[in-house]
Amino acid sequence: MRNVFVLNVGSSSIKYQVLDVDTGEVFAAGLVERIGVPGSGVTDHEAALAVVLAELAGVRIDAVGHRIVHGGTRFVQATVIDDDVEREIEALADLAPLHNPPGLAGIRAARAALPELTHVAVFDTAFHATITPAARDYAIDAEVAARTRIRRFGFHGTSYRYVSRIAAETLGRVGDPELKLVALHLGNGASATAIQGGRSVDTSMGMTPLEGLVMGTRSGDIDPAIPLYLAREHGFTIAQLDELLNKRSGLLGLAGRSDMRELVAAAEAGDLPAAHALDVYVHRLRHYIGAYAAVLGGIDALVFTAGVGENSEVVRRRAVAGLEFLGLAVDPARNAVRSPEPRFISPEGCTTAVLVVPTNEELEIARETRAAAPPPTR
Numbered sequence: 145m146r147n148v149f150v151l152n153v154g155s156s157s158i159k160y161q162v163l164d165v166d167t168g169e170v171f172a173a174g175l176v177e178r179i180g181v182p183g184s185g186v187t188d189h190e191a192a193l194a195v196v197l198a199e200l201a202g203v204r205i206d207a208v209g210h211r212i213v214h215g216g217t218r219f220v221q222a223t224v225i226d227d228d229v230e231r232e233i234e235a236l237a238d239l240a241p242l243h244n245p246p247g248l249a250g251i252r253a254a255r256a257a258l259p260e261l262t263h264v265a266v267f268d269t270a271f272h273a274t275i276t277p278a279a280r281d282y283a284i285d286a287e288v289a290a291r292t293r294i295r296r297f298g299f300h301g302t303s304y305r306y307v308s309r310i311a312a313e314t315l316g317r318v319g320d321p322e323l324k325l326v327a328l329h330l331g332n333g334a335s336a337t338a339i340q341g342g343r344s345v346d347t348s349m350g351m352t353p354l355e356g357l358v359m360g361t362r363s364g365d366i367d368p369a370i371p372l373y374l375a376r377e378h379g380f381t382i383a384q385l386d387e388l389l390n391k392r393s394g395l396l397g398l399a400g401r402s403d404m405r406e407l408v409a410a411a412e413a414g415d416l417p418a419a420h421a422l423d424v425y426v427h428r429l430r431h432y433i434g435a436y437a438a439v440l441g442g443i444d445a446l447v448f449t450a451g452v453g454e455n456s457e458v459v460r461r462r463a464v465a466g467l468e469f470l471g472l473a474v475d476p477a478r479n480a481v482r483s484p485e486p487r488f489i490s491p492e493g494c495t496t497a498v499l500v501v502p503t504n505e506e507l508e509i510a511r512e513t514r515a516a517a518p519p520p521t522r
């Protein structure tokens with residue numbers, strides 16, 4: 145098997161690639177947006193997938209890999225999809241109401257359109273199955289937590305699995321059980337993970353992808369009493385709270401812009417809310433870097449990845465400034481380099497490394513799809 149069709153289905157978009165799992169060569173890639181938006185002509189996920197498959201006419205596909213955000217406790221590794229697995233993913237929808245239903249719609253549409261191929265679900269949560277019990281559990285009534293499946297799961301695991309392996313290679317420490325990494329996946333969604341010996345030990349996203357860092361439109365950590373207060377004293381409904389915290393908070397809520405490129409430009413042009421939003425974002429980031437250095441009992445390398453982590457010189461510089469006591473520093477010339485390659489941005493001879501490692505979630509999904517799929521029979 146070589147060519148994997150990777151599907152990342154969101155509530156209103158499908159991102160896809162067909163790539164060679166050995167070389168990483170991409171044969172086709174694209175995005176269908178505005179699914180279900182009146183007037184877009186793309187009525188539902190089935191119609192969107194038909195558009196994608198029409199674009200792929202003539203491209204060889206050997207297997208299909210689906211990004212599924214939440215695997216719950218049931219799925220701790222990539223899994224070949226059959227009717228049972230599809231039902232179990234459906235049963236997890238209540239844990240991830242924003243993320244899992246579109247993924248499931250993508251599975252249904254793709255299995256109907258390509259029934260002869262093996263389909264594999266690759267879960268964002270799987271890499272975090274190794275977090276410690278102390279990091280996993282919230283300090284709430286244990287009976288309630290067990291009955292309702294409340295615990296920390298963590299997300300962006302496909303990205304962390306990929307970048308932690310590249311980071312170990314870049315550091316010449318593949319397979320070293322002592323290697324301590326703090327990795328920062330900073331995209332629209334953003335999270336931090338403490339990784340030792342290639343295994344996730346702690347991570348900032350929790351039961352859902354709302355906890356932790358400041359994100360494009362999500363609040364990250366807040367006092368858990370805030371939604372209670374807003375409901376009790378200000379009449380917010382559950383739907384309004386969900387919308388507030390997931391879609392109208394973060395950088396967008398603070399400064400009217402969720403895109404980091406635009407936010408940095410506005411801050412540099414003297415926009416005070418933008419400058420403040422950047423301060424809040426960086427403050428939270430530094431909070432987690434320090435926390436995870438403590439959780440790991442040290443740090444060998446800090447790893448930046450995803451859209452902001454790979455591209456924002458300013459965020460990287462400000463995240464690390466003042467952390468010399470952890471051995472961390474950023475070299476300005478190295479930090480200014482733009483490249484698709486993994487690279488050091490810490491000064492020559494620094495004992496603690498700072499790395500930029502471009503992520504490739506599609507390639508990781510393709511590899512895990514091949515690893516999970518049964519060998520071909522003839």
Ligand SMILES: Nc1ncnc2c1ncn2[C@@H]1O[C@H](COP(=O)(O)OP(=O)(O)O)[C@@H](O)[C@H]1O
Nearest residue numbers: 330331332333402403404405450451452455456
């Ligand atoms: N040159 C850049 N400088 C600063 N931020 C950037 C740059 N390029 C991309 N980004 C930011 O990366 C974020 C998107 O990251 P990405 O990993 O693509 O997101 P996702 O996959 O979660 O949608 C946006 O906030 C975008 O502004």
Ligand SMILES: CC(=O)OP(=O)(O)O
Nearest residue numbers: 299300331332333353
């Ligand atoms: C799980 C999650 O937050 O994903 P994304 O960053 O793609 O929104």
Ligand SMILES: [Mg+2]
Nearest residue numbers: 331332333450
């Ligand atoms: Mg992303």
